[in-house]
Amino acid sequence: MFLRFAKKISSLRTTRALSQIKIVELPRLGAITGDAMSERPDVLRDVSATALEHMQRCLPQSWSGLTRADLLYVFASTEAHNLKPYGEGCSSQDYSELLRSEHLDCSNYGLLTYYFSRLLLGEADRRPLSFVGWDGGAVGNHQMLFLSEPGKTPHLAIDPTLGIACIASFDDIASGKPVPADAIAIIGATEQLNASRVVFITALLEGQFRPSDLLYYFPTVEDYLTRYGNPFDWPTPAISILRDRHSGDR
Numbered sequence: 001m002f003l004r005f006a007k008k009i010s011s012l013r014t015t016r017a018l019s020q021i022k023i024v025e026l027p028r029l030g031a032i033t034g035d036a037m038s039e040r041p042d043v044l045r046d047v048s049a050t051a052l053e054h055m056q057r058c059l060p061q062s063w064s065g066l067t068r069a070d071l072l073y074v075f076a077s078t079e080a081h082n083l084k085p086y087g088e089g090c091s092s093q094d095y096s097e098l099l100r101s102e103h104l105d106c107s108n109y110g111l112l113t114y115y116f117s118r119l120l121l122g123e124a125d126r127r128p129l130s131f132v133g134w135d136g137g138a139v140g141n142h143q144m145l146f147l148s149e150p151g152k153t154p155h156l157a158i159d160p161t162l163g164i165a166c167i168a169s170f171d172d173i174a175s176g177k178p179v180p181a182d183a184i185a186i187i188g189a190t191e192q193l194n195a196s197r198v199v200f201i202t203a204l205l206e207g208q209f210r211p212s213d214l215l216y217y218f219p220t221v222e223d224y225l226t227r228y229g230n231p232f233d234w235p236t237p238a239i240s241i242l243r244d245r246h247s248g249d250r
Contacts, residue, residue, distance in 0.1 A: 014202055014205055014206055017181040017205045018181075018198065018201060018202065018205070020181040020182070021181055021184050021185065021186060021201060022058070022059060022060055022182070022184075022185045022186070023185070023186045023189075024054070024055060024058045024059060024185055024186070024187045024188065025188065026051045026054055026055070026075075026078060026187065026188040027050055027051070027054060028047045028050060028051070029047070029051075029078070029079065029082045029188055030082075031043060031046075031047055032044060032047060032079050032082070032083065033083070034083060034084065034099040034100060034101075037083075037099055038096065038099055038100075041119055044079065044116060044119050044120060045119070045120060047079075048072060048075050048120055051075050051078070051188075052068065052071050052072065052075065055071050055074065055075070055187065056071070059185060060182045060185075061182075062167065062180075062182045062183055063167065063183075063185070065153070065154050066154060066156065066167075068125075069121055069125040069126075069127060070127075070147065070154075070156055072117065072120045072121055072125075073113070073117055073121075073127070073129070073147055073156065073158060074156070074158060074165045074187060075120065076113045076114075076116035076117040076120055076160075077109075077113045077145070077158040077159070077160040077163075077165065077187075078160070078163060078187050078188035078189075079116055079188075080104075080109045080110075080112040080113040080116055080160040081109060081160045081161065081162070081163040081188065081189065081190065082163075082188060082190060083099075083104070083112065084101060084102065084103055084104045085103055085104075085190075085192055086103065086104065086105065086106075086109075086161065086192055086193055087102070087103025087104070087105070088103050088105065089101070089103060089104055089105030089107070089108050090103075090104060090105075090108050093111055093225060095112075095115045098111065098112050098115070105161075106141075106142055106143040106161040107133075107143055109143075109160035109161045110131055110143050110144075110145050110160060110161075111221075111224075112160070113129075113145060113158065113160045114129055114145075114221045117129065127147045127148075127149060128147070128148065128149060128219065128220055129145055129146075129147060129220065129221055130145065130146040130147075130148070130170065130217065130218065130219050130220070131143065131145060131216070131217075131218040131221065131223075131224040132144050132145070132146060132170060132214070132216070132217050132218075133214075133215040133216040133217075134209070134213045134214065134215055134238065135213065135215040135238035135239075135241045135242055136212075136213055136238050136241040137203075137208065137209060137210055137212070137213035137238075138199070138202075138203035138208035138209060138213070139199065139200050139203050139208075139209075139213075141215070141241075141242070141245075142161070142200075143161065144157055144158070144159050144173075145157070145158045145159070145160070146158075146169070146170045148169055148170065154167045155167065155168060155169035155170075155172070156168075157169075157170070157173060159200065161193070162189065162193055162196060162197045162200055163186055163187060163188055163189025163190065163197070164184065164185070164186055164187070164189070164197065164200065164201065165184075165185050165187055166179050166183050166184040166185070166204060167179075167183040167184075168183060168204070170217075173204070173209050174209055174210075174211050174213075174214060175209075175211065176207040176208065176209055176210055177207050178204075178205060178206060178207035179204040179205060179207075181205060184201060184204055184205070186201075211237060212237040212238065213237070213238055214236050214237050214238055215234070215236055215238040215239065215241075215242060216231075216234055216236060217236075232246070
């Protein structure tokens with residue numbers, strides 16, 4: 001009886017916390033299309049100035065420690081999220097192919113975020129962008145990006161597939177540390193994948209991630225592009241889930 005009561009209280013707290021998640025709508029997102037980016041890449045910079053002002057005005061006080069560069073990474077993620085609907089995805093890692101693809105998957109959104117960030121930030125302002133994949137657990141097979149540097153705070157996690165950003169480190173999330181509601185924001189998100197968005201935010205709020213959910217961790221995009229190798233050879237905790245899924249598809 002006590003356990004059921006405790007679970008009910010926990011569920012109520014999560015529901016209340018979900019209602020406190022900040023939703024930020026960004027102007028002029030529709031101006032950036034695959035064709036526009038192919039013909040005039042500077043359109044991204046044109047839209048970013050207004051978007052950054054809007055984010056700074058609308059995000060909670062707990063986000064005030066983020067730098068302009070941090071917010072540009074969030075904006076890059078938001079634009080990647082809005083560029084194409086989620087779907088089967090593009091098998092190529094080439095920037096031009098991603099722009100032409102009709103649909104993108106979570107790995108495509110992450111790579112496109114990186115490419116957009118290169119257009120928005122000069123070399124001196126760029127930060128290490130880590131590519132992290134999960135499988136099983138609370139969110140299933142999914143990719144996130146992390147911006148972090150040793151000794152520097154705040155840390156930033158971005159999810160271009162779902163249009164989410166949060167102030168949290170990889171260690172925070174992987175260890176199951178709950179992320180406060182005011183450290184999570186839905187920024188410029190489309191209506192697609194809304195149910196998955198709620199599941200993902202709930203996992204952040206309740207600290208549902210586990211180290212055993214880790215499928216891959218590439219500390220830089222260079223590692224992600226050149227050291228990916230054969231996924232079935234990865235010595236990671238969640239690789240058995242990927243192998244089992246693949247064997248079931250045969």
